[in-house]
Amino acid sequence: TLGAIYEASEKDYISPEDEDILIYKSLVEKSIELLLLGKYYGTRAQTFSKHAKLFINGIQNTPRLPDAIIVGGGLSGLTTALTLLDRGAYVVLIDKEAIFAGNSAKASSGVNGIDEESESYGDSLDIYKEDCINGGGGPDFININLINTLTNGSIDGLNWLRERVGMPLPKRGQLGGHSIPRTFRPEKGLAGAEIIATINQKISDYVDSNSDATLEIKKKVKGIKLIEEGGKIVGVVCKDIKSGKEFEIRGNNVVVATGGYAFHSKFLSDVRPDLDNYGTTNGRFATGDGIVMAQEVNAGMVDLTSVQVHPTGFVDPKNPEAKTKVLCAELLRGVGGILLDKNGDRFCNELGTRDYISSKMVELAGDTKPEYFIILNEAASEIANSHVPLYIRKGLLKKVTGTHELANEIQVRESYLLNSIQEYENFAASGEDNFGKKVFRNIPFINGEQSSFYVGKVTPVVHYTMGGIKINSKGEVLKEDGSIIQGLYAVGEAAGGIHGKNRLGGNALTECVSYGRKVGNAISIQKASVNIDVISNSDMNEDIDLPDITPEELSVHNHEDDCWLSIKGKIYDFTDFLNDHPAGPESILELSGKDATAGFEEVHTDVMLTDFDPIGMLKE
Numbered sequence: 114t115l116g117a118i119y120e121a122s123e124k125d126y127i128s129p130e131d132e133d134i135l136i137y138k139s140l141v142e143k144s145i146e147l148l149l150l151g152k153y154y155g156t157r158a159q160t161f162s163k164h165a166k167l168f169i170n171g172i173q174n175t176p177r178l179p180d181a182i183i184v185g186g187g188l189s190g191l192t193t194a195l196t197l198l199d200r201g202a203y204v205v206l207i208d209k210e211a212i213f214a215g216n217s218a219k220a221s222s223g224v225n226g227i228d229e230e231s232e233s234y235g236d237s238l239d240i241y242k243e244d245c246i247n248g249g250g251g252p253d254f255i256n257i258n259l260i261n262t263l264t265n266g267s268i269d270g271l272n273w274l275r276e277r278v279g280m281p282l283p284k285r286g287q288l289g290g291h292s293i294p295r296t297f298r299p300e301k302g303l304a305g306a307e308i309i310a311t312i313n314q315k316i317s318d319y320v321d322s323n324s325d326a327t328l329e330i331k332k333k334v335k336g337i338k339l340i341e342e343g344g345k346i347v348g349v350v351c352k353d354i355k356s357g358k359e360f361e362i363r364g365n366n367v368v369v370a371t372g373g374y375a376f377h378s379k380f381l382s383d384v385r386p387d388l389d390n391y392g393t394t395n396g397r398f399a400t401g402d403g404i405v406m407a408q409e410v411n412a413g414m415v416d417l418t419s420v421q422v423h424p425t426g427f428v429d430p431k432n433p434e435a436k437t438k439v440l441c442a443e444l445l446r447g448v449g450g451i452l453l454d455k456n457g458d459r460f461c462n463e464l465g466t467r468d469y470i471s472s473k474m475v476e477l478a479g480d481t482k483p484e485y486f487i488i489l490n491e492a493a494s495e496i497a498n499s500h501v502p503l504y505i506r507k508g509l510l511k512k513v514t515g516t517h518e519l520a521n522e523i524q525v526r527e528s529y530l531l532n533s534i535q536e537y538e539n540f541a542a543s544g545e546d547n548f549g550k551k552v553f554r555n556i557p558f559i560n561g562e563q564s565s566f567y568v569g570k571v572t573p574v575v576h577y578t579m580g581g582i583k584i585n586s587k588g589e590v591l592k593e594d595g596s597i598i599q600g601l602y603a604v605g606e607a608a609g610g611i612h613g614k615n616r617l618g619g620n621a622l623t624e625c626v627s628y629g630r631k632v633g634n635a636i637s638i639q640k641a642s643v644n645i646d647v648i649s650n651s652d653m654n655e656d657i658d659l660p661d662i663t664p665e666e667l668s669v670h671n672h673e674d675d676c677w678l679s680i681k682g683k684i685y686d687f688t689d690f691l692n693d694h695p696a697g698p699e700s701i702l703e704l705s706g707k708d709a710t711a712g713f714e715e716v717h718t719d720v721m722l723t724d725f726d727p728i729g730m731l732k733e
Contacts, residue, residue: 114139114151117161126162134169178364179205180638182349184336185370187215188625189605191312193368196633198319203327205362209335210398211693212724213313215372220305222444223298224622226267236293238264248290248466249613258586259611266627278311287447288618290466296619302718303499310720339406346600366600366636371403373578373606384417392426392438393575403607404581413583413593415609421616424470426574427509441571442500443618449493449555453486457525457533462550468615471573484572486523491565492555502715510569519566534558577616581609588632604628661732671706678709683727
């Protein structure tokens with residue numbers, strides 16, 4: 114067949130464009146029709162060319178099916194989508210929320226990985242893998258093939274985030290369970306939110322582009338059932354959230370990227386009823402939808418009872434009983450924050466694994482509420498300069514001056530608190546404490562009588578689900594017997610078995626990128642044989658003249674049914690976005706009806722606004 118194509122091209126019976134299509138169809142897609150044509154007409158170049166052109170016309174007149182329907186617009190779904198689009202694929206990207214974000218947008222401490230600088234500070238793939246295995250409970254609880262994809266993929270993943278996505282990630286910190294600092298984050302802003310916003314921007318570049326890639330975006334659309342025909346997944350039954358209408362999307366592959374089930378829902382209660390009374394850091398969308406869809410087509414399930422309880426969710430003084438809590442980022446302990454009990458005593462290695470610290474908290478509390486204090490000194494707060502101002506504004510951290518104020522805040526005797534901190538500093542000087550902690554940052558903890566401290570109350574919270582859909586190292590979904598379900602992939606938190614009994618901090622984003630890249634590069638794509646217009650149902654408004662809005666007019670739009678904000682001179686209506694905001698509606702509502710620029714800049718960079726269209730300009 115290749116010889117016939119070559120001869121037909123040499124004799125100008127077919128165009129160079131036709132030649133490209135025929136070679137792709139024969140080598141990559143191994144088209145039976147084309148191979149038979151070459152078998153019987155391969156020695157008759159002119160006749161072969163005539164039938165080959167009819168073959169090409171047939172392709173061009175056949176509607177092109179999506180190469181991938183991606184259900185879920187968090188980091189794993191977005192990574193898979195951008196990787197496919199860069200290869201010229203036809204992608205349909207759906208999400209039941211109003212924006213693409215998911216819990217990925219809440220992951221603020223950073224993304225783990227190995228890069229060309231790792232060796233210079235003593236890190237390596239082998240050390241990283243060993244930390245993951247130990248953190249996950251040891252070799253008996255770890256699927257080494259899945260860990261290899263996670264860690265090996267971090268090399269490409271970090272490079273891709275930096276070079277393709279455009280996130281430099283210059284800062285490097287240490288999280289619990291890691292023997293070496295390998296968690297990377299941006300210079301400004303919170304890691305997950307900034308990465309999500311930047312990838313969203315890159316994906317939106319495909320709207321109205323002239324590339325061969327095709328993009329359909331469907332928001333407020335929920336995947337409710339996988340379509341299986343002939344032992345292969347061929348599409349998704351979807352439901353429009355606003356209208357309630359159900360419809361089908363057909364495609365060559367489906368990627369489940371719907372996240373986990375760590376929000377309080379029936380799914381979580383069924384597998385872990387003992388966690389019903391815990392708070393959660395998850396958005397309301399994390400209810401295991403994709404996992405249920407996969408179960409219905411006989412996908413295997415792994416480790417469904419393995420649910421991570423994070424040791425530090427903030428107890429909000431304004432609403433201490435709230436079930437949804439803001440995560441106190443692990444980074445705060447990584448830069449030198451310490452944990453104290455109600456007596457002013459340390460009780461654990463603050464850089465231990467999450468399951469270790471959480472179990473210590475629960476054990477120590479007994480029948481009382483497991484509430485503790487996290488304390489940072491000034492030097493630590495300066496390193497965590499994207500987090501601390503946010504937590505202060507939310508009222509979750511409080512700044513105090515001197516050990517007297519600090520002792521009053523946590524209600525212990527100052528002399529006892531001083532002894533506790535002095536003991537900590539002595540351990541730091543010796544290089545190891547009585548809990549096995551060997552890394553002590555920003556010592557001395559007290560630096561003069563007027564030292565500033567930042568203190569907040571924290572408690573264990575449901576945070577992440579290690580269990581999920583059974584996959585292989587390529588992200589292909591497996592049945593219980595290990596056989597592959599053709600046309601079905603799972604990435605991100607929807608996939609199970611990667612982390613064992615416990616996930617290390619920073620590995621959530623790494624998992625999303627490593628597996629998203631793996632699947633995005635593995636899915637076979639149809640070569641577009643004609644120019645294809647990029648499709649989108651997202652609201653891409655053209656530039657228009659915006660009306661002037663006075664501060665007085667802005668001020669009346671200050672409640673949950675009518676929420677406007679001014680950011681950098683532009684007015685935005687966030688009413689419909691409130692409940693989709695990853696950090697919850699409160700942080701937007703408290704700034705509604707006024708200039709929110711300062712509050713916005715404490716947490717975000719300008720790229721976060723690319724999903725929203727202004728409705729007016731603030732008239733000074």
